[in-house]
Amino acid sequence: MAPDGEVSDAAGEAMVAQRPISNILIIIAMQTEATPVVNKFQLVEEPESSFPKGVPWVWYHGIYKDLHINLVWPGKDSNLEVDSVGTVSASLVTYAAIRALQPDLIINAGTAGGFKAKGASIGDVYLVSDVTFHDRRIPIPVFDLYGIGLRHAYPTPNLLKDLNLKVGKLSTGDSLDMSPQDEATIIANDASVKDMEGAAVAYVADLLKVPTIFVKAVTDIVDGEKPAAEEFLQNLAAVTAALDEAVAQVIDFINGKCLSEL
Template sequence: MPIPNLDLPVESHPTLNQRYQGSIEKVMIVFAMEEEGSAFVEKLGLQEVRGGDLRLPFRTFHKEIGAIELVVRFNGLDSKSKVSCVGTEYATLNTHLGATDCEPNLIVSAGTAGGFDYLGGEIGDVYLSDGELGFHDHRIPIPGYDEYGLGNYPSTPITNLPLVLNAKLGRVSSGNSLDSTPRDLDIMRERGIAVKDMEAAAVAKVADALGIAFISLKSITDLVDSPEQTPEVFLRNLQMASERLQTSLVKLIDHLSKGRKFEEL
């Protein structure tokens, strides 16, 4: 087996300033659950695109709308359990394959999430990501690895979108469990986290690695710091939160379809 030439030039990806320049032309939205985004796809009349690795559960939809090309990707259903592929693993792979295939210049992680009562969060609120995203359950207490585990992945700076979408701004943290350990809660409080989900930071990490602009749009189903049991509250509010998410996503696409530059966000 030949030894790879490590002296070959490596293609660099855009810096933060570079990735936020120019017009938004191709948008890729990534959902974990079809319950969160199927009504949005149907409302805008996107068509499913067949192809890709059929061993994987991902589904892709596409449509050109005004000044943008819109691609929507779902993580799909797990072949064994027949439930949605929630969590960071499939979000990472789905985002990477989708971004490699369609080369968007804006990636959106869309879905539902938990909020925090002590920060003024309410069930049904819609949040846009603010600042950097990270993980609250990647705990590696070794110098250097501790920062790597928690992560800091940038969200596109936005000023006008909260008004356009009637959305709040808040920092987002992701983890692979629906509930939270006491240490998870401590980390999120220390970082000023307003939104807890299971995918956004993974999508942001891939976007950052590829040099692609990123935002997260999440609708709140439950309050993390509430005494109520999260699974019951999540299931009770999933449809309502998904409907509010759809309303915000339709506004987002309508706004972007008119031809927008990153500096206008």
């Protein structure tokens, strides 16, 4: 039993699941992916964020219907001026944003590579069921499982029925391309889509016990003919539109609902 005046973890979680979601945190790795969401929901940048001096992380926020929407983007690398993609930046910004904003729900949205062997096409939007890493090979018992880092997305059966998105597993690695070793792990992970952030966001959200869902739109076919980088850049703008439409639909669905109704 919890001491008087305190609520046990399980009871606390059950209470949160029963009251309407009010505070959501959208984590997006690239400016091109973030800007349409910022514009659609008329989010404003907070210049005096609670992030420490020196970090490039950008926090946008605003009110939409009954929701307080926060969007955090890791910003441009201070030295190189490119988007701070990948697992290290994603894990840091997820940690700092959870600590500062105490969200009820995280939506990690972004573009991804898709596998045609698993039925993915350019422009498809996936609601992810499970996330794993594919570039953390530690061939020592139990450490191997730690490296894979399997985590489940928060279950959202009603959202899925309503939106008619594709469902699949996501595998994360810090490279845009795919080595034969990555490919073997991705196949073992049974992934339909691959990105560069999802499993890191999931790791941090799991540490700090924040329910998280993943919305990923396919910019390039990894097991196709074209080089990933070329196809990615070619389709980024168009696919981002599909991604942002899906994110908007997800937010409209979430509004007024409890976690347990998703």
